[in-house]
Amino acid sequence: xxxxxxxxxxxxxxxxxxxxxxxxxxxxxxxxxxxxxxxxxxxxxxxxxxxxxxxxxxxxxxxxxxxxxxxxxxxxxxxxxxxxxxxxxxxxxxxxxxxxxxxx
Numbered sequence: 001x002x003x004x005x006x007x008x009x010x011x012x013x014x015x016x017x018x019x020x021x022x023x024x025x026x027x028x029x030x031x032x033x034x035x036x037x038x039x040x041x042x043x044x045x046x047x048x049x050x051x052x053x054x055x056x057x058x059x060x061x062x063x064x065x066x067x068x069x070x071x072x073x074x075x076x077x078x079x080x081x082x083x084x085x086x087x088x089x090x091x092x093x094x095x096x097x098x099x100x101x102x103x104x
Contacts, residue, residue, distance in 0.1 A: 013087060017056040018097045020069055022048040022077070023090070047076050051092060067097050076102045 012024065013021050025045040050073040056066040082095025 011054055013085075013092065013094075015052060015094060017054045018057045018067060019054045019087075019094055020050050020067070020097055020100070021052045021092050022050050022075065022095050024048040026057055046079055047074065048093060049074055053097075057097075069097055069100060069103070073103050075100045076104065 015021050025047045032034055037038060050069050050071055052071060053067050056064045058064055077093075077095060078099045081099035082093045085092050085094050
């Protein structure tokens with residue numbers, strides 16, 4: 001993986017400013033009790049891996065402040081945060097760093 005962007009089939013995604021691109025974790029296919037869930041019953045996980053990061057926030061005085069997140073960070077984010085994007089056959093989530101709740 002590259003520091004600033006994700007390369008996938010010749011397409012590179014570089015988020016702007018305080019945005020990050022992440023790959024959402026796969027939904028669980030069965031419950032803790034062993035019940036297999038159909039696709040329609042699966043909840044989208046609120047966890048993922050950062051694929052690329054923007055250049056940072058621009059403060060009122062015009063200085064660019066780098067993001068806290070870095071490529072490869074595992075994160076938990078808000079339920080309805082960001083926009084889903086598809087690149088080739090892969091789906092990603094584009095969101096602001098402030099929508100990320102925790103790194104684990």
